Amino acid sequence: MKGWVKALLLLASVSCTLFAEPALELEGQLTQGSLLRGKVLPGSKVFFNDIELPLSSDGRFVFGVGRDAPLKHQLKVQLNGEEHIKPLTFTARQYDxxxxxxxxxxxxxxxxxxxxxxxxxxxxxxxxxxxxxxxxxxxxxxxxxxxxxxxxxxxxxxxxxxxxxxxxxxxxxxxxxxxxxxxxxxxxxxxxxxxxxxxxxxxxxxxxxxxxxxxxxxxxxxxxxxxxxxxxxxxxxxxxxxxxxxxxxxxxxxxxxxxxxxxxxxxxxx
Ligand SMILES: [Zn+2]
Structure with a gap:
């Protein structure tokens, strides 16, 4: 029972919040050719596949992937000496x-x-x-x-x-x-x-x-x-x-x- 509850909690944390702290909001479609906008707590550092992204003073950032980009990427957020990794899985598109x-x-x-x-x-x-x-x-x-x-x-x-x-x-x-x-x-x-x-x-x-x-x-x-x-x-x-x-x-x-x-x-x- 204990193990089952633990698994459920883990699932909930994966599907409901990107990670507990610090908050990360993402907007846009996870598909090839897409532009994504995000927001973190001001003062964070954000890396997209190890490229550091410039942040606005209120913690907003933007990035994107190309037409034939690989489908696995990650965002890394650093704040107050802690580092959080958010894996991103994109979908492939069919082109005309x-x-x-x-x-x-x-x-x-x-x-x-x-x-x-x-x-x-x-x-x-x-x-x-x-x-x-x-x-x-x-x-x-x-x-x-x-x-x-x-x-x-x-x-x-x-x-x-x-x-x-x-x-x-x-x-x-x-x-x-x-x-x-x-x-x-x-x-x-x-x-x-x-x-x-x-x-x-x-x-x-x-x-x-x-x-x-x-x-x-x-x-x-x-x-x-x-x-x-x-x-x-x-x-x-x-x-x-x-x-x-x-x-x-x-x-x-x-x-x-x-x-x-x-x-x-x-x-x-x-
Ligand atoms: Zn044209």
Missing amino acids: IQHVNGVAQKYVTPPAEVTERIRRDNQQVRTVRKTVSGLPFIFDTPIMPAQGRISGVYGSQRVFNGEPRNPHYGLDVAAPVGAPVVAPLSGKVLLAEDLYYSGLTLIIDHGFGISSTFMHLSRFDVAVGDEIAQGQKIAEVGATGRVTGPHLDWRINWQQVRLDPALLPGLVLN
Whole structure:
């Protein structure tokens, strides 16, 4: 009997509270491509797989896992000389395969003279995505940046004119050229450039290493360094770069880790 009660108590402690002390709250889906938000007692240290996460003054933090991430991870919380480990088991996702024909050949196999430009574009994007600021906006509830049908999803693999390409990491919203793009969360503009593949591209910092990228725009309404508010018009939908029609391609990154915008906690999809 004693052993049975002990087992029951152990089960209860595993399923009801993440651990007794200190409190750990987690928000988000434990699946590939997901962004998770958490909260611990202020003054704690939090590690995701041994990477120390920056904490807000009230103990909030954020992290995520990529499209093909392993399924076993852990959070480690240190407070007052004690250390608690919270194992995290993620679920695997199934991704769509999309065949896209009629893409201009120069985008399927870029001509040699643009390879240097593409390399510079990638370097520039990589650099701004390293930004880890203390902006607190990633802890707000996001809104959709454009109205329209969801025409492309995260993780899908595209086959352009019969040639398999890298997976697609954006959430695509079909909308006409000139349709407004609004900020899904407040932030600060990190990049506003015309890039080879993604056309007119805007990157916005929401804080703690999380950025939004908006691609294929026809016009910018903001410039690098601008501080923008959630819901503010920041750009217009376009068809610039490698596209078959006008749409907004919205991406979410945790520094270089590409996450699924559709899994942002609290987001209501179109
Ligand atoms: Zn897209």
